[in-house]
Amino acid sequence: MAAVTAAHSVDPDRWQTEFSAVLDRIAPRFARYEPLRRAGELMAGMISGLDRKNCWTIAEHRGSATPDGLQHLLARASWDADGVRDDLRDYVVDAFGDPGAILVVDETGDVKKGTPTVGVQRQYSGTAGRIENSQVAVYLTYAAPRGHALIDRALYLPKSWTEDSDRCQAAGIPQDDRGFATKPTLAMALINRAVAAEIPAAWVAGDEVYGADPTLRAAICSHHLGYVLAIAAKPARYRPT
Structure with a gap:
């Protein structure tokens, strides 16, 4: 109601x-x-x-x-897609900006058919809740008392793509964007970009994909941000994803 x-x-x-x-x-x-x-x-x-x-x-x-x-x-x-991203990020901060806001990192997958879509392979998709042929991206959400909205994104390129230069070229992926980066590494880039833009925030939150990465945790601390990141119930040896 x-x-x-x-x-x-x-x-x-x-x-x-x-x-x-x-x-x-x-x-x-x-x-x-x-x-x-x-x-x-x-x-x-x-x-x-x-x-x-x-x-x-x-x-x-x-x-x-x-x-x-x-x-x-x-x-x-x-x-200019990145320029539009920056404009919309600034719009969100104008509307919801708060020094106690939270930067939330998470990935989601879009189920796809075939193999031409950039970054697609059989991998876990949170949207489907299982392993599917999908495209995955990491997103940054700005969450504050007055509202929340997505402010940044980074496409995850699996090694099946980054190790195939011909496939990347055929899909139009720029040369500079063809290196493999884990999801925590992509999340770190999103957080670094938000901090560089002086986005008001106090915390970073994420699930165990991000909580298991010590480099990401150290980077967050270097920005003088607190974090609430999940870890596995039975800690295992960290393996980048």
Whole structure:
């Protein structure tokens, strides 16, 4: 009942004003208006009530006959993805910023068919709850008393990819991004980036994938942040993942 009440309490005009302000904030990151418009459609689709959210379902929801425009945005259009990430991170901090906030690191997997999708292989997917053919990424969430939101991400490239330069080249992975990095190493990069951007926070939290890595724990301490990281009930020899 509370969720229904909250949904009805949203002011549509104010929501549209705020959404337009987000688009204005990220507009300089796009070379042309068309990709910016498609980005707006994609964001609106991602926060819609669709049961399944992909280019096909979002395009249909937005009244397009095909997903070509959204697929072009994600695959070929000229825009600064890292710049948009920074803009949205700053937007989240403007809205929720708190010196006692928590940076939460976690990975999630998207089940995929076939082998061409970057980073795909048979591996554990939290989304499926089992080993599946999937793509995995590490995410950083900003959690504060007034709200929480994702502020950064890093794609996990398994060794089956990083050890196959031809496969990486065929998938369009830049040369500088082809080195293998464990999930804790990716999490460390996300945390370092947040600290460099002076994001207000006091703690880092994560599950045992991250709690088992002593290098990550030391890096967090070097930033004068506290941490709450899970460890296995029966500690085992650390093996990077």
